[in-house]
Amino acid sequence: MSGAAGRDCAGSGATGPLGPVGATGPAGPAGGPTRPAGTAITPAGTGFKDPSLRRSLALFRAFRHEQDDPAGCYTLLARDAADQIEAYDGLLGGRTVVDVGGGSGYFTEEFRRRGAHAYLFEPDVRELGSPTPNGTVIADGYLLPLADAVADVTFSSNVLEHVADPQTFLSELVRVTRPGGLIYVSFTNWLSPWGGHEWAPWHYLGADRARARYRRRTGRPAKHTLGENLFAVHIGPTLRQVKARDDVQVVSARSRYWPFLASAVTKAPGLREFATWNLLLILRRCHP
Known part of the structure; x- marks a missing residue:
C-alpha cells in the first residue's frame, strides 16, 4: 500500500506560465487545446496504442539508430512520452511543464509544440543540443531555481540512473509540482540489458571490464563511468521507497517500452530487474 493512502492526490486545474530564475527567454508557444487536469485521453500523436507491439517495434527501431540519427530517435521518443502524459493527465495545451535533465531539448520542444509552457532545466551544459531550446536553464536537479508547486507536470526521462541520490532528486521534482500535479519519471535499471548504456550488455561481466x-572496440573512451555519472539503480528498492512516501500517489509503475504485460512485469521480484528494461513511474503529488 502506498504511503499516501488516504491522502487527497486528485488534480485541481492548471497553473499559469512560470518565470524560472535564470531563464534566457520565454517558454515558447502558449495556448492550444486545453483539457481539465486528470482527464485521460487516448494517445494519438504517434498513431498507435500504448502498449502495443507496433509501438514497441517503432521505438526499438529508432533506438538502433540513436547514434547515426539522434533527431529521428528522440523526436519519436518525445512524441511517445507526450502521448503518455496526455493519456494520464489530459492535453498539454496551456499547462506548465518542467523538464529536468532533458539535455538536447527534444522533449521540451514537443511539449511546446502541443501548446504547453515548457521549461528545460539541465545540469550538464555538454548535454545541450544545438540550437538550445529558448529559455533553457543550467541548474542542479537537486536544487531547482523554482518556487514550490509551480508546475502542472514535472518530467524526467532516463535521468534517475545518472544521479547519486535518486530519492533527493525525486523530492525536488515533488517540491516544484503543484498538489494534484503529475510527475513522470523513467529510468534504465542497472540489471536491464541496457543498464550499462553504451557498454551494455557487457556490464553483466563488470563495469570495468x-x-x-568498449574502448578496444570503438577506439574511444566510454561516456559513462559507474559511480561518477552512472549509478546502479534497481527497481525493487526504488518502488519500495516511492510507495512509502506520503507526498505522492503511485498512479502507475510499468515497463516504459514493453508491448505486453507492461505493469505485470514490475510486480515480479527478481524477474523485473532484468525484464522491465526501463521503469516508468507516473506519480501524482498529494495535497498537504
Whole structure:
C-alpha cells in the first residue's frame, strides 16, 4: 500500500506560465487545446496504442539508430512520452511543464509544440543540443531555481540512473509540482540489458571490464563511468521507497517500452530487474 493512502492526490486545474530564475527567454508557444487536469485521453500523436507491439517495434527501431540519427530517435521518443502524459493527465495545451535533465531539448520542444509552457532545466551544459531550446536553464536537479508547486507536470526521462541520490532528486521534482500535479519519471535499471548504456550488455561481466571492451572496440573512451555519472539503480528498492512516501500517489509503475504485460512485469521480484528494461513511474503529488 502506498504511503499516501488516504491522502487527497486528485488534480485541481492548471497553473499559469512560470518565470524560472535564470531563464534566457520565454517558454515558447502558449495556448492550444486545453483539457481539465486528470482527464485521460487516448494517445494519438504517434498513431498507435500504448502498449502495443507496433509501438514497441517503432521505438526499438529508432533506438538502433540513436547514434547515426539522434533527431529521428528522440523526436519519436518525445512524441511517445507526450502521448503518455496526455493519456494520464489530459492535453498539454496551456499547462506548465518542467523538464529536468532533458539535455538536447527534444522533449521540451514537443511539449511546446502541443501548446504547453515548457521549461528545460539541465545540469550538464555538454548535454545541450544545438540550437538550445529558448529559455533553457543550467541548474542542479537537486536544487531547482523554482518556487514550490509551480508546475502542472514535472518530467524526467532516463535521468534517475545518472544521479547519486535518486530519492533527493525525486523530492525536488515533488517540491516544484503543484498538489494534484503529475510527475513522470523513467529510468534504465542497472540489471536491464541496457543498464550499462553504451557498454551494455557487457556490464553483466563488470563495469570495468565492459568499459575496457568498449574502448578496444570503438577506439574511444566510454561516456559513462559507474559511480561518477552512472549509478546502479534497481527497481525493487526504488518502488519500495516511492510507495512509502506520503507526498505522492503511485498512479502507475510499468515497463516504459514493453508491448505486453507492461505493469505485470514490475510486480515480479527478481524477474523485473532484468525484464522491465526501463521503469516508468507516473506519480501524482498529494495535497498537504
